[in-house]
Amino acid sequence: MRKTTLFFILMLAFGLASAHAGVIIGGSRMVYEGNEKEKAISVENPDAFSFLIQSWIEDATGNMIKDNAPFIVTPPLFRLDGKQKNLLRIIRTENSLPQDRETLLWLNIKSIPAKSDTEHNTLQIAVRTRLKLIFRPESLVDETPEQHVQKLEWKKKGNQLVVINPSKYLMNFMFIRINNKKVVDGGVVMPESSAAFDLPSGETAGEISWKLINDYGGTGPVHLNKI
Numbered sequence: 001m002r003k004t005t006l007f008f009i010l011m012l013a014f015g016l017a018s019a020h021a022g023v024i025i026g027g028s029r030m031v032y033e034g035n036e037k038e039k040a041i042s043v044e045n046p047d048a049f050s051f052l053i054q055s056w057i058e059d060a061t062g063n064m065i066k067d068n069a070p071f072i073v074t075p076p077l078f079r080l081d082g083k084q085k086n087l088l089r090i091i092r093t094e095n096s097l098p099q100d101r102e103t104l105l106w107l108n109i110k111s112i113p114a115k116s117d118t119e120h121n122t123l124q125i126a127v128r129t130r131l132k133l134i135f136r137p138e139s140l141v142d143e144t145p146e147q148h149v150q151k152l153e154w155k156k157k158g159n160q161l162v163v164i165n166p167s168k169y170l171m172n173f174m175f176i177r178i179n180n181k182k183v184v185d186g187g188v189v190m191p192e193s194s195a196a197f198d199l200p201s202g203e204t205a206g207e208i209s210w211k212l213i214n215d216y217g218g219t220g221p222v223h224l225n226k227i
Contacts, residue, residue, distance in 0.1 A: 023051055023080065023111040025129050028217040029172075030107060032071070032090065034099070034138030041131075043109065044085040050114040051080045055088055057133065058106040060190075065105075070094045070135070073107070079114075090133070097135050101168040101191040105133040134170055145169040146212055146220045152189075154208050154225050160196040161208070161227070165189040172213045178227075179206040 026042030045051055055073040058064050074089050090107065097103045112126040145167070152171065153164040161183055165171050168191050176183040181200045189195045208225045 029132040031134045031215045033136050033141045038091045040087045040089050045080045048082040052112040054110045060104040070097050099137045102170045103135040107131040107133040156227050162196045164194040174211040174213050174219050176210045178203045
């Protein structure tokens with residue numbers, strides 16, 4: 001390939017992929033306690049141009065909830081001008097969720113950049129952010145998942161590590177390791193349920209270590225167990 005042709009391609013690529021900072025969401029997750037009337041999360045636009053912000057709620061499997069939704073997001077669609085900030089309010093509308101254990105849902109926030117009439121050869125990219133929305137019934141608000149880690153049961157089944165969670169709380173792992181080798185980064189075990197993760201090759205027994213992600217997106221201490 002001739003140098004002049006390569007130079008032209010590189011210049012075109014830089015022109016098409018003009019970078020934008022994108023909107024800033026004021027949190028990585030949300031715990032909605034049963035005794036709260038609503039929750040709010042900030043959406044900030046650090047750029048000079050506008051974004052269209054669209055928000056909605058999905059269930060744990062990623063399906064949009066259309067009928068009898070337990071929560072609504074308001075405003076569901078709005079324009080966020082450059083250098084501006086707004087709040088999304090999550091309001092509980094139905095009592096259809098279980099009242100004896102936590103429930104996982106997803107808060108989706110999509111930012112669509114406005115197209116300027118003066119911009120040409122610019123790649124416009126819509127970005128969707130998915131945040132865990134955890135409903136914690138009023139009967140459970142006095143405690144947290146971290147206070148129930150001792151209830152977790154760890155077993156080996158075939159080439160998988162099985163985690164059994166008999167508690168009423170969702171266990172959101174930052175990592176799980178065996179003999180200091182990665183089993184998984186991240187991972188969720190639902191209340192009164194179990195999950196299985198593939199073990200590293202050759203690791204069949206030993207010390208399990210893990211951390212939980214807390215309500216604010218931080219982490220707790222390292223916990224240890226053996227299989």
